[in-house]
Amino acid sequence: MVPLLPVFVYGTLLPGERNAHIAAQGGEFTVRPATLRGFRLFDLRPEGYPGIVPGETGDLIHGALLTYAPADWERALALLDELEGVDETPPVYSREQVRLTLANGEEVTAWVYVFALLGRLRQPDAVLVPGGDWRGVAGR
Template structure:
């Protein structure tokens, strides 16, 4: 099955100023806009964060950027991001799952459907049980 060409919502090491932004996104995007993923909590991982879906949790939101790839870069960027996140469709060993979710632009313009890498079910369960949430849902303020 071919994935639709959605923008990406990034919330951790792919954000501007973070380690993987220059490595994977620089020069490959048309736009990067501040956005929020509602219905999710952010947890601290070993050097990178996990968004854990939490529908109905009051105030649950993750801050990040909505990234629109250059059309000629899209297929290769999707493959590179899947590789970075070690995401393989249907693999029960995944740490992340790539899911399509609605994100809200901070400027108030129309919401957008985007690819988001969220914690895979087993990882999400472990984080809910004994993980460390990042207060305010913003990886850039964790320090």
């Protein structure tokens, strides 16, 4: 059985972003600001979506923690897995457990979608996002 954990989002699934409606289709959830340490955020063009990969200890990703009601959790995770291409061949993202820090300093365990097509990141239109905040990317 898959552990019932909140999901850390950092790009198009953030509230107010273009895929936020997909997160909402999973059911009711609470949103809390959170950061993920040790990962790097890339802006993938022309696709227009982000990807994170493991980085250095000082790297930081800014995002939000979505905590679904237990009754909605499996449906939400299935929708998010489908959007992120977890079951495609090859997978676009993999869902992994990570430790996050909330705004109040509390550390929590959550799921996050890590970009799996590493060769794509070697192309010139995969741009490292300084500061690790997707909301600051111009022209998306």
